Amino acid sequence: MGTFEAMSQEGSHEQVLFCEDKRAGLKAIIAIHDTTLGPALGGTRMWPYNNEEEALRDVLRLSRGMTYKASAAGLNLGGGKAVILGDPRSDKSEAMFRVFGRFIESLNGRYITAEDVGTTVHDMEYIFMETKYVTGVAPAHGGSGDPSPVTAFGVYMGLKASAKATFGSESVDGKRVAVQGLGNVGKNLVRHLVEDGAQVTVTDIDEARCEALREEYGVKVVGVDAIYDVDCDVFSPNALGAVLNDTTIPRLKAKVVCGGANNQLAEERHAKALGDRGILYAPDYVVNAGGLINVYVEMEGYVRERALRMAEGIYANTERVINISREQGVTTAQAADRFAEERIELIGQIKKGFFGGI
Numbered sequence: 001m002g003t004f005e006a007m008s009q010e011g012s013h014e015q016v017l018f019c020e021d022k023r024a025g026l027k028a029i030i031a032i033h034d035t036t037l038g039p040a041l042g043g044t045r046m047w048p049y050n051n052e053e054e055a056l057r058d059v060l061r062l063s064r065g066m067t068y069k070a071s072a073a074g075l076n077l078g079g080g081k082a083v084i085l086g087d088p089r090s091d092k093s094e095a096m097f098r099v100f101g102r103f104i105e106s107l108n109g110r111y112i113t114a115e116d117v118g119t120t121v122h123d124m125e126y127i128f129m130e131t132k133y134v135t136g137v138a139p140a141h142g143g144s145g146d147p148s149p150v151t152a153f154g155v156y157m158g159l160k161a162s163a164k165a166t167f168g169s170e171s172v173d174g175k176r177v178a179v180q181g182l183g184n185v186g187k188n189l190v191r192h193l194v195e196d197g198a199q200v201t202v203t204d205i206d207e208a209r210c211e212a213l214r215e216e217y218g219v220k221v222v223g224v225d226a227i228y229d230v231d232c233d234v235f236s237p238n239a240l241g242a243v244l245n246d247t248t249i250p251r252l253k254a255k256v257v258c259g260g261a262n263n264q265l266a267e268e269r270h271a272k273a274l275g276d277r278g279i280l281y282a283p284d285y286v287v288n289a290g291g292l293i294n295v296y297v298e299m300e301g302y303v304r305e306r307a308l309r310m311a312e313g314i315y316a317n318t319e320r321v322i323n324i325s326r327e328q329g330v331t332t333a334q335a336a337d338r339f340a341e342e343r344i345e346l347i348g349q350i351k352k353g354f355f356g357g358i
């Protein structure tokens with residue numbers, strides 16, 4: 001399959017840059033999906049892909065996803081992503097990330113990177129030596145640090161909007177919430193829920209994390225697989241992708257699914273499967289945009305309060321998506337895409353108008 005063919009199959013990308021430096025052992029692909037709203041922002045993933053085509057497919061799919069996420073969050077950002085082909089455990093070096101930083105610099109701000117699966121804040125520091133088009137650097141360099149508290153707060157906002165649409169009240173007081181995954185996002189979400197009076201049941205493959213939250217908040221702990229059978233009002237996935245699938249959906253007792261994990265639906269059709277069972281699915285990229293909002297605020301000069309205030313907007317965005325879904329008779333996942341596309345279309349028109357375009 002040719003690159004142009006893959007680009008149009010995966011959603012009409014603007015630009016794909018293949019980067020290689022043999023001395024530094026770098027092989028990377030940067031994909032810029034759409035810059036209508038602003039520079040393309042998205043993390044750099046490092047992964048031992050089996051072949052080039054797999055890496056290209058991944059970067060094209062992920063960069064398109066970033067366009068939708070940024071648009072739905074109301075940010076002036078486009079969608080981009082980068083992948084480095086290699087094993088993050090053994091193939092990293094200072095030279096690799098610095099030369100990669102120079103490739104990013106060559107795009108002159110059309111693409112801005114951040115950390116992602118397989119890369120760390122430390123790797124970003126090497127990139128930062130060669131280009132300013134990197135965000136999510138360490139607080140010591142003026143960065144915003146861990147985005148997870150803002151992500152968790154945004155998920156909590158999305159959950160409240162979903163509760164309002166489903167139960168008639170945004171308060172989760174007395175609501176039974178099952179939380180899967182107690183990492184950086186999950187544990188912060190549990191805190192918000194408990195503070196708001198929810199009855200929380202949790203699970204994690206890491207038993208120590210469950211124990212810590214049981215001690216701190218008195219939450220109930222269940223086994224990793226049992227979380228799908230918990231009698232609850234809200235199911236909140238905060239661990240892995242593809243947890244909403246043919247096996248798990250029939251087991252869910254919740255009326256709302258809302259969590260921070262990326263790519264929760266195993267396949268698109270599972271959004272309909274949830275809707276058919278009367279379960280409101282709060283689209284993952286709408287409710288977990290707090291991390292992206294956090295790095296966006298970092299680009300403007302980081303203030304945590306501002307990031308949290310912007311993440312509060314996730315409540316209204318979720319509400320709007322639910323309304324589109326109800327008005328237009330489409331799944332909430334389709335409604336989220338329409339919401340994002342509408343903004344790109346509208347703002348794109350404004351930019352082309354009187355003010356002379358970009």
Ligand code: NAD
Binds near residue numbers: 151185205209291
């Ligand atoms: P994390 O690695 O800190 O936490 C993930 C947790 O899930 C860990 O505690 C892990 O033990 C647990 N886990 C793994 N497999 C599990 C399983 N089968 N059942 C139950 N628990 C399991 O990650 P995080 O930063 O908290 O992110 C969680 C999810 O949210 C990921 O999908 C991530 O991509 C997404 N996300 C995170 C952010 C952010 O700001 N951190 C932003 C957007 C999206």
